[in-house]
Amino acid sequence: MVNVTIDGIKTSVPDGSTILQAAQEVGIRIPTLCAHPDQSVKANCRVCVCEVEGNRLLQAACSQPVFEGMVVKTKSPKVIEARQTILELILSNHPQDCLNCIRNGNCELQDLAKEYCIRENPFEMKTRGLPKDFSTPAIFRDPNKCVLCRRCVETCSIVQGVGALGLLNRGHNAMVVPSMGQNLADSPCVMCGQCIHACPVGAIGEVEYIDQLIAAIADPDTIVVTQMAPAVRVAVGEEVGMEIGEMPMDKLVAALRQIGFDYVLHTNFTADLTILEEGNELLKRLTTGGKLPMFTSCSPGWINFCETYYPDLLENLSTCKSPQQMFGSLVKTYWADKMNIEPKKIFSVSIMPCTAKKFEASRPEMNSSGYQDVDIVLTTRELGRLLRMSGINFDKIEPSSFDSWMGAYTGAAVIFGASGGVMEAALRTVYEVVMKEELKDVNFTVTRGIQGIKEAEVDLNGTVVKVAIANGLANARKLMDQVRAGESPYHFIEIMACPGGCIGGGGQPITKSNLKREQRIAGIYVEDEQCAIRKSHENPEVKIIYEEFLKEPLGHKSHELLHTHYHAKNKKLI
Amino acid sequence: MAEEIRIVLRNYGKIDPLKIDDYLAIGGYEALIKARSMDREELIEEVKKSKLRGRGGAGFNCGQKWAFAYGAQADQKYVVCNADEGEPGTYKDRIIMENDPHTLLEGMAICGYAIGANKGYIYCRGEYPQVTQILNTAIAQAKEKDVLRDFDIEVKSGAGAYVCGEETALIESIEGNRGEPRIRPPFPPVSGLWQKPTIVNNVETFANVPVIVDKGADYYASIGAPAYPGTKVVTLTGDVNNKTFFEVPTNTTIREVIFQFGGGIPGDRKFKAVQIGGNSGAFISADLLDTPIAFDAMTSIGSALGSGAIFVLDETRDIVDVITRVAKFFEDESCGKCAPCREGTARMYELMEKLNSGQGSANDIVLLNKLGRVMSYSCLCGLGQAAPTPVLTTIERFSADYNAKLM
Ligand SMILES: Cc1cc2nc3c(=O)[nH]c(=O)nc-3n(C[C@H](O)[C@H](O)[C@H](O)COP(=O)(O)O)c2cc1C
Ligand code: SF4
Ligand code: SF4
Ligand code: SF4
Ligand code: FES
Numbered sequence: 001m002v003n004v005t006i007d008g009i010k011t012s013v014p015d016g017s018t019i020l021q022a023a024q025e026v027g028i029r030i031p032t033l034c035a036h037p038d039q040s041v042k043a044n045c046r047v048c049v050c051e052v053e054g055n056r057l058l059q060a061a062c063s064q065p066v067f068e069g070m071v072v073k074t075k076s077p078k079v080i081e082a083r084q085t086i087l088e089l090i091l092s093n094h095p096q097d098c099l100n101c102i103r104n105g106n107c108e109l110q111d112l113a114k115e116y117c118i119r120e121n122p123f124e125m126k127t128r129g130l131p132k133d134f135s136t137p138a139i140f141r142d143p144n145k146c147v148l149c150r151r152c153v154e155t156c157s158i159v160q161g162v163g164a165l166g167l168l169n170r171g172h173n174a175m176v177v178p179s180m181g182q183n184l185a186d187s188p189c190v191m192c193g194q195c196i197h198a199c200p201v202g203a204i205g206e207v208e209y210i211d212q213l214i215a216a217i218a219d220p221d222t223i224v225v226t227q228m229a230p231a232v233r234v235a236v237g238e239e240v241g242m243e244i245g246e247m248p249m250d251k252l253v254a255a256l257r258q259i260g261f262d263y264v265l266h267t268n269f270t271a272d273l274t275i276l277e278e279g280n281e282l283l284k285r286l287t288t289g290g291k292l293p294m295f296t297s298c299s300p301g302w303i304n305f306c307e308t309y310y311p312d313l314l315e316n317l318s319t320c321k322s323p324q325q326m327f328g329s330l331v332k333t334y335w336a337d338k339m340n341i342e343p344k345k346i347f348s349v350s351i352m353p354c355t356a357k358k359f360e361a362s363r364p365e366m367n368s369s370g371y372q373d374v375d376i377v378l379t380t381r382e383l384g385r386l387l388r389m390s391g392i393n394f395d396k397i398e399p400s401s402f403d404s405w406m407g408a409y410t411g412a413a414v415i416f417g418a419s420g421g422v423m424e425a426a427l428r429t430v431y432e433v434v435m436k437e438e439l440k441d442v443n444f445t446v447t448r449g450i451q452g453i454k455e456a457e458v459d460l461n462g463t464v465v466k467v468a469i470a471n472g473l474a475n476a477r478k479l480m481d482q483v484r485a486g487e488s489p490y491h492f493i494e495i496m497a498c499p500g501g502c503i504g505g506g507g508q509p510i511t512k513s514n515l516k517r518e519q520r521i522a523g524i525y526v527e528d529e530q531c532a533i534r535k536s537h538e539n540p541e542v543k544i545i546y547e548e549f550l551k552e553p554l555g556h557k558s559h560e561l562l563h564t565h566y567h568a569k570n571k572k573l574i
Numbered sequence: 575m576a577e578e579i580r581i582v583l584r585n586y587g588k589i590d591p592l593k594i595d596d597y598l599a600i601g602g603y604e605a606l607i608k609a610r611s612m613d614r615e616e617l618i619e620e621v622k623k624s625k626l627r628g629r630g631g632a633g634f635n636c637g638q639k640w641a642f643a644y645g646a647q648a649d650q651k652y653v654v655c656n657a658d659e660g661e662p663g664t665y666k667d668r669i670i671m672e673n674d675p676h677t678l679l680e681g682m683a684i685c686g687y688a689i690g691a692n693k694g695y696i697y698c699r700g701e702y703p704q705v706t707q708i709l710n711t712a713i714a715q716a717k718e719k720d721v722l723r724d725f726d727i728e729v730k731s732g733a734g735a736y737v738c739g740e741e742t743a744l745i746e747s748i749e750g751n752r753g754e755p756r757i758r759p760p761f762p763p764v765s766g767l768w769q770k771p772t773i774v775n776n777v778e779t780f781a782n783v784p785v786i787v788d789k790g791a792d793y794y795a796s797i798g799a800p801a802y803p804g805t806k807v808v809t810l811t812g813d814v815n816n817k818t819f820f821e822v823p824t825n826t827t828i829r830e831v832i833f834q835f836g837g838g839i840p841g842d843r844k845f846k847a848v849q850i851g852g853n854s855g856a857f858i859s860a861d862l863l864d865t866p867i868a869f870d871a872m873t874s875i876g877s878a879l880g881s882g883a884i885f886v887l888d889e890t891r892d893i894v895d896v897i898t899r900v901a902k903f904f905e906d907e908s909c910g911k912c913a914p915c916r917e918g919t920a921r922m923y924e925l926m927e928k929l930n931s932g933q934g935s936a937n938d939i940v941l942l943n944k945l946g947r948v949m950s951y952s953c954l955c956g957l958g959q960a961a962p963t964p965v966l967t968t969i970e971r972f973s974a975d976y977n978a979k980l981m
Pocket of ligand 5: 031032033034035042043044045046047048049060061062063
């Protein structure tokens with residue numbers, strides 16, 4: 001332990017603590033901009049500078065370790081002047097665009113400007129005048145707003161192992177750019193959106209489709225149908241001032257109706273369906289000598305990654321579409337039929353925790369209904385905006401329930417939202433299919449949690465099935481390299497592109513720290529416990545769709561509507 | 575009357591730099607043999623006792639630095655020579671390497687033995703390809719004669735950026751990364767090149783080492799200023815008669831350097847200012863000319879000896895114009911990593927240009943002062959911290975020049 005004095009308060013903190021950590025211990029908050037709780041120390045914004053007795057230079061609190069007897073001043077006039085000046089410098093090069101910004105009200109730089117009473121900036125406004133990058137249907141970049149904290153660069157290269165972002169030029173011309181200075185669409189970016197969470201400002205964001213939704217709602221001839229992914233409910237409350245997991249499902253359904261959706265269905269329905277298709281695909285591969293290990297295919301960021309970096313392993317991917325796309329093709333066929341609605345009148349909107357899903361919906365092959373299967377994809381954050389725009393009061397709103405035929409779901413679908421959930425859901429079903437006996441305890445807890453790589457074994461009638469789960473693409477890389485080298489011991493691998501799984505998806509409420517992801521994961525398992533049915537094959541509407549329409553898993557109709565194929569992306573990689 | 579003393583340039587003009595036999599004939603590599611006969615701690619103690627301090631600008635006690643690296647436990651350690659010499663007006667390292675490359679190799683090898691490193695790098699300024707050739711020839715000859723034994727030296731060509739002279743940016747550059755300073759601590763003697771204990775010393779620092787080993791710490795410590803003993807190679811540029819280099823004891827005054835060694839100002843013009851230490855050096859007015867060039871004396875007048883570049887300005891010079899060009903230099907050379915330097919150097923240049931073109935107001939001077947002050951203690955590395963020095967010192971000491979150009 002080391003004894004330090006911070007603003008006159010004596011304390012003792014563990015060796016190796018930074019001034020920032022020590023100050024936290026005594027309840028003093030030091031402002032930061034480049035610091036990120038789950039990343040390496042950057043110390044490049046210098047907003048956190050403090051005075052250390054005996055040193056003329058101010059020290060960055062986020063990087064400077066404490067030493068015995070250190071005396072720190074975190075808010076002396078010298079410190080305040082320095083922070084204010086640094087903020088003025090940053091702001092004089094930052095578009096004064098807060099009112100139009102996607103991060104208005106949720107921006108670290110805006111907060112700092114407010115805290116430090118930045119009024120009239122003495123420096124002349126001079127922004128970079130660079131073009132915005134709207135080259136992808138999912139993610140945009142506005143390099144003018146970038147404060148060069150480099151958090152996105154670390155996320156993309158270290159957490160996601162993609163390396164689509166890097167630095168170009170020096171000094172005042174330095175910028176963060178997609179690799180090789182091209183636009184995002186040509187870079188190896190997989191559109192996972194994790195960089196959005198890393199960004200303290202509005203320099204990266206999701207491409208919004210709210211206007212298209214409002215236009216569709218306004219059109220009397222259009223029937224607007226929505227599906228909502230399992231990870232949305234647990235997080236969307238954060239957008240309207242609730243605690244994580246607090247949003248009641250029935251009130252959320254009612255709110256969606258208020259926004260103007262004609263029918264409210266659930267992606268959970270096709271999550272359950274995915275388990276039947278994918279579970280049977282696994283069993284088929286296991287028994288007929290198919291390509292193993294089989295990889296899950298419900299995370300479109302992961303699919304992009306596999307197509308970009310592991311095109312040689314595309315045959316290992318399950319051919320199952322993601323639940324979003326299964327839903328998309330069924331809503332304009334099976335459901336339209338059931339409801340007696342002309343498919344061409346249906347505007348299919350999916351609400352997802354994910355940015356990559358926006359890209360997935362735009363893939364040319366995703367039109368097996370004869371139309372574009374999913375018309376637009378909104379993120380949880382966009383849903384939050386819609387809820388606020390619609391002025392919904394959740395204390396007063398009357399609960400409502402999902403519409404029929406594609407609205408029922410089980411606990412197994414709910415847990416798709418967390419890393420390990422698809423695996424657990426599959427095991428719940430595969431076990432009963434193979435063993436022909438009831439699974440006593442449906443909780444496979446080894447598959448749960450935020451750890452990057454998890455593994456498990458299940459004994460199915462003497463056949464030991466080995467499975468692995470990875471979340472975050474840098475972790476996926478580890479498992480893929482093993483497969484590529486022919487050294488993978490596994491039969492089935494679940495990959496989710498985003499850390500923690502979909503609850504940490506790129507479209508979720510801005511998630512700076514992993515702690516939030518863990519809290520959402522907990523919320524997911526609470527919801528699973530509350531479900532009366534917790535095994536996908538027991539979903540009553542799933543039973544009906546097989547009886548009446550699909551006939552059998554992996555059958556002809558399934559093949560046509562629920563399965564897909566993959567393409568190597570052939571991108572230039574560095 | 576001060577006199578030149580040649581320690582680091584002791585062989586200048588006396589040997590053919592491309593012939594190791596010349597160097598050996600006048601006692602070259604004997605200091606290395608002597609050092610290797612000494613106990614490592616004893617050797618480091620001797621260097622410490624000589625009070626040799628870094629000649630690259632920061633003035634850190636050389637033996638002390640070596641002791642840190644010696645004390646660090648590691649399977650591999652490195653010796654790096656900083657020959658980036660990016661400071662405008664400085665060419666003393668080139669003079670040393672061109673005329674006596676083996677002195678540098680010997681100094682590095684002694685350091686290698688002292689700290690337990692068997693690998694050395696010379697990071698040589700990219701604009702010095704001829705020096706790289708000379709160094710490579712010298713290394714080949716030393717290998718042939720086996721004087722370095724298991725100590726291997728490799729020359730790396732610099733990336734052409736001024737900031738790569740900063741030791742941690744230099745390390746990044748050798749590793750093949752963007753040349754940007756690292757956060758310190760850890761300092762290189764603890765964790766440097768490839769995270770291994772690393773000594774980074776300037777060319778001139780290393781060139782002093784064989785003499786210290788050969789003649790003893792006491793001899794060395796007795797030369798020049800007691801707290802910063804030895805000599806300093808200074809390079810004179812600007813409005814001075816002898817635009818050349820001299821090696822002078824460190825207690826020599828600025829006045830002696832300019833008026834005695836430098837032969838004074840050409841024509842009948844009067845002295846106006848002198849900038850010492852390169853582009854980031856303070857501007858010194860006539861009243862401070864009797865200050866010795868030694869590190870601490872310079873620090874006490876708000877200056878830095880730096881690399882030993884001495885740029886003299888006569889009365890006809892327009893200080894505001896000179897500073898505007900200096901500010902442009904730093905705008906160009908900021909690496910862009912930290913906000914106050916990245917944005918601040920650009921703003922500093924912008925404000926200087928405004929003043930220089932007669933568009934500035936007294937408020938701009940106030941703003942420049944605040945900006946410079948904040949940068950000087952908030953930036954991540956020495957570049958951003960020192961960049962405002964010329965601005966701040968001239969606003970203070972040559973305010974008339976600024977006032978004359980106000981709108
Ligand atoms: C921007 C900047 C540029 C520098 N350039 C050089 C250089 O060209 N040569 C040099 O020896 N030291 C340079 N230094 C100092 C080095 O960081 C380091 O202090 C020095 O190499 C240590 O060697 P010494 O102890 O022998 O002086 C520079 C420092 C800064 C901040
Ligand atoms: S969306 Fe994902 S892959 Fe693309 S730049 Fe951001 S972090 Fe990297
Ligand atoms: S885009 Fe955002 S996260 Fe990336 S460097 Fe710029 S400000 Fe930081
Ligand atoms: S002070 Fe300047 S050169 Fe040094 S790290 Fe900051 S931006 Fe780079
Ligand atoms: S938060 Fe410490 S330098 Fe950015």
